[in-house]
Amino acid sequence: MRKRTLGPLLVLILLVPTVSASGQTLSPTPGPVITARAAEQADERHPADRRKVILDADMGELNDDAVTMFMLAKHPSVDLLGVTVVSGNTWVEEGTADALRQLELIGRRDVPVVAGAGEPLMPGRKVRLAAENALYGKAPWAGAFDSPRPPAYDRLPRPPYGGYPSTHPSTSAAADFIVNQVKRYPRQVTFLEVGPATNLALAVRTHPEIVPLVKEVIYMGGAFDKPGNITPAAEFNWWFDPESARIALRTPFPKQTIVPDDVCVKVRYTKAQYDAITAGAPTPVKTMFKDLQGPMFAADPRRSTFLWDALTAAVFLDPQVVKTSQSRYVDVDASFGPDYGRALGYGLDEFSAPANPVGTQRATLILDLDMRRFWDLYIGLLRRP
Template identity: 45%
Template sequence: MQGFLKRCALLVAISLCTGTAQAAEKVIFDTDFNVLNDDGQAFIMLAQLHAQKRIELLGMTLVSGNAWVDQEQVDALKAVERMGVEKEVGVYSGAAYPLLHDYATYEAEKSLFGSGWPGAFKHPRPTSPSQLVAPPDGLATHTKVRSETAAQFIVQSVRANPHQVTILAVGPLTNVALAIRSAPDIVPLIKRIVYMGGALEIPGNTTPAAEFNWWFDPEAAKIVLRSPIEHVIFPNDVCEKVTFDKSVYQRVIAHKGAIADLYKHEFGPLFDKDPSYHSFTWDSLPALFLVNPQIVTESRDVWVDVDATFGADYGRALGYKKGAPVGTQKANVVFGVDQKQFWDGYVSLVTLPTPVNH
């Protein structure tokens, strides 16, 4: 009997361990990728979390935003090789253009309302590989973009893993909108969408009204945010409270390696010129939130929409405590984070050795 009980206890223990392993959140990283701005930093964190089996990173889906998707492919392919996850984490190219917003519209907005960060709209889309810029440590040597489009990959992944896939959407929402519109059956099967986007109670960073991600494709943002899915939003309201400064930079470069070298290349000249230089790391906040939701110190349930009518408010995030328009969905919007806990978690991930240690 005692032996039988021991075997039962062992089976329970194995079952619990297996359950824990299976509990890793399945994540699609939908991104307007770059080498080492916020998207690049977030990916370093996600690749390490994937290696630690704290998340299961299904793939990276690219959407024009910060840059045209052509340049993002170059940067993303090198990124998965640099981190050593290229066999496990596919790169899927997505929407090259917003649903309706275009360069001509941007030129009109700029003249009428003013403009901050324009992303890809700062120049026409590249027409030749010679116009693309290699990452500081060179091009990818053996990794290619996967054959499926970003929207196809999102649809396939959600259907294959119902109620298990979180979409971490840190760029314009064109890919997600295309996936939802092409396959509406996936909407109730998506576990949740965690966003970096919008500016609810502060001015925008592209126009006085609008934050960049949702401004770049307001129609797509409206489609996605009005879908009955669990929405968790990190708007500029919280992201621009969290400052990357020289003290964080020095913590990162104290650890030698490929990632520290990238930080030195990207930020070293800026801090040499101005020791008080600082920036934000928008997309890293929702990336860490996936495994450490305790970083959030303040959040509120708000019904969120996007103004998709051309004018001074084009792309503005709209938040309602009550009286929201019909069709608007409730979102959990983050307004405060524990900055020490965030930066400790951030530094601990971006300073781990690369390629990742599985």
């Protein structure tokens, strides 16, 4: 397969990303000084025996990102350090409001919500989208690009489910939050990347010293051995910001795992699972499911949907859910054209490494799951009080 390179302009931009795509200046210095008492209180909130994770998501209203957040927030052995929000399926302002409000509804106001990149890393992505549509046909779904960007998280075209949140997002940039948490808990933090990778790319470009300190990055993204779900070549997350996905995947993290669309299309959520989740005594999550999904299943009991990001949470929460995986060197096509955003996988053994594109990293692709184990975990967590 022909190697593809990024142009000189991209190289210059990627080397000096001091301002986030949302316009926030990224600090080149470590986080604020923490007093002994503050550190003690922080340790009380983040017990050492819990698995530490940051969720980076293009959050929506009870979408797969939100359900992923619920799964992490309700698992007794998980320390959800924070939710960083990025534009993708929704604008960052919408995702921030949805994350805050939904955490309020489940009683997890303690989890920080941090607004991140509002636009893809490279300027002009929306302009290139118009060119893509003209040249190769209109994408069936462009996420945030399908609607105007709101001015603020508390000034949306319509308020979130249950009204605007009473809590507020963190004042730091998402990339800075990521850096500070990784430095605070070296080799303990897993990063669940279930949206476009803009925040992660900004974090590692401004603070490359955190790379060996990250425990693992688990992505929901890419379509390797099947057509994409947005274009014939590309899956949505990596298509929305191919440059950031390429940066993240080429970063030498200690461990990278990918839950691609290849496995996501094997799992369909139906009325049977909806009924199992909503049965019994009411909880805030059950009420939300009934209010937002109940009318849809009433109108069409045979409807079904994919769960995408929730599979990523399951792989993190219970590695035994994985039945089949494969190791490959991975990359993303960031050259404008019909393959823009395509996931690329190379080499199945160490000896093929010289034939792989320079700079690619090895990752584990999840290709099949234990469905019974997955549904037990998924339904069980969403039914928890």
